[in-house]
Amino acid sequence: MASAIADLESLPAIPRDDDGPLFQAPWEAQAFAMVVALHERGVFTWQRWADALAREIASADGSSKPKGYYEHWLAALEGLLAEVELISFEQREARRSQWEAAAIASPHGEPIRLLDDLKKR
Amino acid sequence: MAVKTCGSIARMSSDHHHHHHHHDSGSHDEPRLCDTELRVRALESLLVEKGLVDPAALDAIIENYETRVGPRNGARVVAKAWTDPQYRQRLLEDATSAIAELGFQGRQGEHTQVVVNDERVHNLVVCTLCSCYPWPTLGLPPTWYKSAPYRARAVSDPRGVLKEFGLRIPDEVEIRVWDSTAEMRYLVLPRRPAGTEDLDEEALAALVTRDAMIGVGIVESPNPPEAARRGQGDGR
Numbered sequence: 001m002a003s004a005i006a007d008l009e010s011l012p013a014i015p016r017d018d019d020g021p022l023f024q025a026p027w028e029a030q031a032f033a034m035v036v037a038l039h040e041r042g043v044f045t046w047q048r049w050a051d052a053l054a055r056e057i058a059s060a061d062g063s064s065k066p067k068g069y070y071e072h073w074l075a076a077l078e079g080l081l082a083e084v085e086l087i088s089f090e091q092r093e094a095r096r097s098q099w100e101a102a103a104i105a106s107p108h109g110e111p112i113r114l115l116d117d118l119k120k121r
Numbered sequence: 122m123a124v125k126t127c128g129s130i131a132r133m134s135s136d137h138h139h140h141h142h143h144h145d146s147g148s149h150d151e152p153r154l155c156d157t158e159l160r161v162r163a164l165e166s167l168l169v170e171k172g173l174v175d176p177a178a179l180d181a182i183i184e185n186y187e188t189r190v191g192p193r194n195g196a197r198v199v200a201k202a203w204t205d206p207q208y209r210q211r212l213l214e215d216a217t218s219a220i221a222e223l224g225f226q227g228r229q230g231e232h233t234q235v236v237v238n239d240e241r242v243h244n245l246v247v248c249t250l251c252s253c254y255p256w257p258t259l260g261l262p263p264t265w266y267k268s269a270p271y272r273a274r275a276v277s278d279p280r281g282v283l284k285e286f287g288l289r290i291p292d293e294v295e296i297r298v299w300d301s302t303a304e305m306r307y308l309v310l311p312r313r314p315a316g317t318e319d320l321d322e323e324a325l326a327a328l329v330t331r332d333a334m335i336g337v338g339i340v341e342s343p344n345p346p347e348a349a350r351r352g353q354g355d356g357r
Contacts, residue, residue, distance in 0.1 A: 026254070026262060027161040033182040034165060037174045074160060087167050095163035103154045113269070 028070040035077055044080060052080040180264045194225045195258035195308060196329035199340075200322045202235075203313045213237065216308065225257040233258065236299060237310045238336070243290050244309045245283070245336035247275035248301040255306035259331055266335065276300070286337040309334050314342040 023029040039046055056076035060067055081087040102113060154162070168174040198220055202209040212219040216235040233255050236244040248254065249272050254262040265271050274282050279296045283289070290296060299307040311333040317325060320343070332338030 026267065027158050029183045030161050030165060030179065033179040034168060034174060036182050037178050038168070040178075041173060043173060071157065074157065074164075077164065078160070081164070081168075086171065086173070087164065091167060092160070092163055095167055096159045099154065099159045099162045099166075103159070 023070070024068070025070075028068075028073075031070055031074045031077060035073070043086070044084060049076075049080065052076045052083075184264060193326070194223070194260070195255070195331070195334045196326040197223060197322075198225070198258055198308070199310060199329045199334065200326035202310055203325055204322050209310075212310070220258060220308075232304060233306045233308055234299075235308050235310050236297065238312045238339075240294070240312075242295050242297055243283075243336065244297050244299060244307070245275060245279050246299050246301060246307045246309060247272055249273070249276055250300075250302075253301035253306060255301075255308050258308055259334060263331070283337060286332065288338060309336040311338075311340045314340050316342045316344065 023032065035049060038044060039049060053073060053076040056079065057072045060072060060075075078087075078089075078092060082089055082092075106113065165174065165176075165179070169176055198212065201223070202212050208219065208222075211222075212235050216233040219235075220233055236246075238244055248266075254266065271282065276298055279298050280290060283296070301307055311329065313325070314328065317328070320328075328340050328343060330338055330340065333340045
């Protein structure tokens with residue numbers, strides 16, 4: 001695989017230190033990794049991603065509740081995947097509800113699993 | 122259902138967060154995943170299904186960063202506790218503040234408790250529900266920490282899990298399993314290995330591994346016998 005290392009410099013103000021990006025929670029790293037993987041796969045160019053993220057951050061600028069960087073990141077990814085017609089809003093919402101139901105249904109002390117997803121995680 | 126933010130989610134009542142032996146399997150109505158986590162899971166599972174993303178590749182990308190991000194912070198905390206009795210005392214009384222003294226703070230206000238290994242007790246940290254983890258000190262959790270088998274078996278068979286990590290805990294040593302929550306994270310203070318009396322804080326910190334601070338490892342003496350070193354180095 002090409003070491004098409006994502007060009008972090010071109011992103012608006014990604015939280016990072018000298019060695020690379022910093023994450024505050026696993027989901028942030030997960031969201032980060034999805035973008036890197038999709039880019040490596042050629043689903044979108046890095047420039048297109050950087051633009052989508054910048055747009056997302058700019059559009060949220062006026063909102064009353066400030067969001068964390070990776071909340072913008074996630075919203076931008078959702079938007080871009082809809083834009084390239086890979087995952088629609090409806091698909092996302094339906095799947096989100098399934099996860100929510102799975103989270104509620106899973107007994108305390110057992111990992112949350114989504115039907116067929118078990119083998120992959 | 123009300124949308125929860127990641128910072129404020131309460132997934133279990135705080136009065137039994139460390140009672141590993143009594144997991145209720147009954148209902149609990151607090152959501153276990155916040156809205157953001159649900160969205161991330163939704164996207165990821167859809168992308169995996171479409172063959173656009175390989176979970177192993179995601180893990181590899183994350184692993185690439187996680188090994189580097191945090192564990193050194195925790196190692197500094199441990200080394201300081203080994204060398205400075207007053208700091209150790211503060212750390213045991215109020216770990217969140219003592220850790221913040223060194224400049225390590227979480228963004229979401231979660232608390233950290235330090236649990237001490239000694240000749241009678243070995244502590245092991247898990248998050249049975251998801252992957253709560255002391256970020257400020259340990260960075261991102263390793264992939265196995267998030268895996269279903271570890272999360273389930275750390276509670277049901279901790280000695281077996283430790284054995285798989287190459288750690289044999291004598292029967293007379295009690296194993297305590299600490300189940301992390303969004304509000305409470307645990308950091309294991311490992312035992313200081315023999316033969317390190319002459320080392321300074323920095324040299325000590327270099328010995329402290331992430332695994333030792335989760336409790337699936339111990340801190341090895343700087344000059345282990347040949348056999349032990351071979352066992353460590355080969356991977357699996």
